Structure formats: C-alpha cells, structure tokens
Amino acid sequence: xxxxxxxxxxxxxxxxxxxxxxxxxxxxxxxxxxxxxxxxxxxxxxxxxxxxxxxxxxxxxxxxxxxxxxxxxxxxxxxxxxxxxxxxxxxxxxxxxxxxxxxxxxxxxxxxxxxxxxxxxxxxxxxxxxxxxxxxxxxxxxxxxxxxxxxxxxxxxxxxxxxxxxxxxxxxxxxxxxxxxxxxxxxxxxxxxxxxxxxxxxxxxxxxxxxxxxxxxxxxxxxxxxxxxxxxxxxxxxxxxxxxxxxxxxxxxxxxxxxxxxxxxxxxxxxxxxxxxxxxxxxxxxxxxxxxxxxxxxxxxxxxxxxxxxxxxxxxxxxxxx
DNA sequence: AAGTCCTACAACCGCCAGCCT
DNA sequence: AAGGCTGGCGGTTGTAGGACT
Numbered sequence: 001x002x003x004x005x006x007x008x009x010x011x012x013x014x015x016x017x018x019x020x021x022x023x024x025x026x027x028x029x030x031x032x033x034x035x036x037x038x039x040x041x042x043x044x045x046x047x048x049x050x051x052x053x054x055x056x057x058x059x060x061x062x063x064x065x066x067x068x069x070x071x072x073x074x075x076x077x078x079x080x081x082x083x084x085x086x087x088x089x090x091x092x093x094x095x096x097x098x099x100x101x102x103x104x105x106x107x108x109x110x111x112x113x114x115x116x117x118x119x120x121x122x123x124x125x126x127x128x129x130x131x132x133x134x135x136x137x138x139x140x141x142x143x144x145x146x147x148x149x150x151x152x153x154x155x156x157x158x159x160x161x162x163x164x165x166x167x168x169x170x171x172x173x174x175x176x177x178x179x180x181x182x183x184x185x186x187x188x189x190x191x192x193x194x195x196x197x198x199x200x201x202x203x204x205x206x207x208x209x210x211x212x213x214x215x216x217x218x219x220x221x222x223x224x225x226x227x228x229x230x231x232x233x234x235x236x237x238x239x240x241x242x243x244x245x246x247x248x249x250x251x252x253x254x255x256x257x258x259x260x261x262x263x264x265x266x267x268x269x270x271x272x273x274x275x276x277x278x279x280x281x282x283x284x285x286x287x288x289x290x291x292x293x294x295x296x297x298x299x300x301x302x303x304x305x306x307x308x309x310x311x312x313x314x315x316x317x318x319x320x321x322x
Numbered sequence: 323a324a325g326t327c328c329t330a331c332a333a334c335c336g337c338c339a340g341c342c343t
Numbered sequence: 344a345a346g347g348c349t350g351g352c353g354g355t356t357g358t359a360g361g362a363c364t
Contacts, residue, residue: 023332023358045349061350062333097352112353113331121329 020054024063028053032060033068066107073105077114079154083147085111086119086139 020028035051041064044057053060066072077085081103088099094115096108103111119139123130126138 021334043349056334057349058335058351059333066332094353108352109332116354117330 019056019059021059024067028055029063029068032064036064036068062109066109071105072107077106077110079147079151081106082114083144083151085114086144086147089115089119090136090140 031051031053035047039047039050041047041061044061046057048055048057048060051060055063084103085099088102092098094112096112096115100106100108100111120130122143123132123135126135128135
C-alpha cells in the first residue's frame, strides 16, 4: 500500500472512531497533562486511548509539545530571538525544528509562524521573494545590524534604569560593547571590527552609540517592537550561552557564538555595490517603500528614532560607505 | 454600531524516515 | 524483504480577536 492509500486508510479509521478535531478544551488539556505527568510521554496513539482522549496521537503530541509542555515559553518573540531566527534561517533555511533547538522554550511552530507573519510580510512589502538574494541582503546588512543596535540600546536603557553597571569600554582600537539580553544572555559585539570598518555602519563612536542616541524602545513596528516576556522558568535558561546551549556540537564555540553572528569580515565593498546594482530601485526607497506606506520595513517617520536611523543611513550612503 | 480586513497562532495535513514484526 | 506503525517535520488552513473603515 502506498502512502496515500495508507493515509486514506488512517483517515477512514479515524472517521470510524469519531475522533475529535479542532481546538482543545480545558478538560482535554487536563486529561493529557495528567496522563503525561503520571505515565510520561511517547507512544502517542496508545497514550491518547489510555488517557480517554478522542484525539489522534499526532494531535496529542502536537498539543503537548506546542502548548502544554511546562517549558514552553509564551509571549512575543524578543529582539534577541528575532536576531537568532534570522541568523539561523540564513544558515539552514526552513529547518524550523533545528532552529527551535537554539531557542529554548520556543517551538518550531512558533518560529515558523513568526517567519511567515513577520518576515515574509516584509519581503512582500519589498516586492521581492523571501528567498531572493535581495531580501537576504536586506536582512543581513540592514535588518540584523539594526536589531543588534536596538538590543544594545534597550540593554543600555534597562541598565540605566536599574542603575546597575553594564560593561562598556571605549579604547583607541575600537568600541566593544556587552549586550545584555532579556534572558541574561550576553553578546560581545565589536562594532568596528565586525561591521563598522567594512560597511560604514555604526563605525563612528561619536556618531551612533547607545549613549548619544535618543533611541527609545517603541512598539511601532515589527522592527521596533520590544517585549520581553516573563521568563516562566528562569533556571531553564541559566548558562544557555555556554556550550550546552548548542545541540549541534560542530558549531559549539565557533560559528554560532553571538560574537560571530555578524562577522562579515569576508564581505567586500564590491559585494555591497553589486547588491545595490541588483536592485532596480534606489536602495533606501526599495527598503522603505513609498512614503505613504504605513507599515514599511522601518516605519520611517513614525517615530523620531526611525527618522534618526534613516538619517544615519542616508549620511552613510552619501559618504559612499554603503 | 456594523461590516470588513488583517494579524497571529493553534491545529491539521501529507509526506517521510526509522523501527518493528 | 516487505508491510505496518509511529513520530517528526514542513506546509497549509481555520479562526478568534483586534484594527480599520
């Protein structure tokens, strides 16, 4: 019997057994949680029967993994998580479950939904395919650096508010910052070495820094929103930036450490030139969309911050650095 | 206030690989 | 070796609720 035949057979069996579909009720959730608490998970079909649920094993598994599991993290995707998703997706594509391994508490389904609703939306606004080189470049050279900047900005604000110390050291060789994330993760990011000198972004210490910026975290858009969900299980995250955080041992301590996320050292100015040439439109017009667009990539003009950011970009553009 | 549109996300579906008999 | 079963994955759909007109 082929796969389709098998599926039909399964479906018929399910019909015969009058299995329930659609949203789960609180009672069903309770049954499932109770059963798993006592007997553990796995063997989902028999689990479903034994727990007295009129659901497929698949449905039970999905409900447990995506919703009922105690370590499922609720709340909006944070900036740090957005950054990680963009980076890992650029590495692996639509390998949602693999990407989810690197975001504790987040499910593949949630990440997939985030990608479809937020990222693909922006690709649509740019009138380019989400898999196109143009959009990938936009993410890599504008969106992701922007996220880094916002993370640092939010971190600096939080630190100032808490009157605790953040480690910002300024030396003649460059500016290195410690980005403290909402999960007490930290990212060492060297503006000058990783991006600034190569691309003219954030390269000048008296130009863009969290200290001299008037950046205020605002919920104006996907790119400006910031919400750090309460951590339901704090101990789960402790030490997650250490080696144990990364299930793929081949990447431990090398490619995936945050300080390497934006190591664009292999990229040349010609690459950016080519990138711009590939676009028929002005780079910034293309990114920002028409002035009337209310939900463009940066929501230009909606907040002082975004206007400020655009000015910085235009300044860099005019100076030929970008 | 009512209707329509949009967004986010839960849930389902088909396919596949691996294991077991 | 072949067929069946199970779990896992990525793609897609349905829908509740908020935003907009």
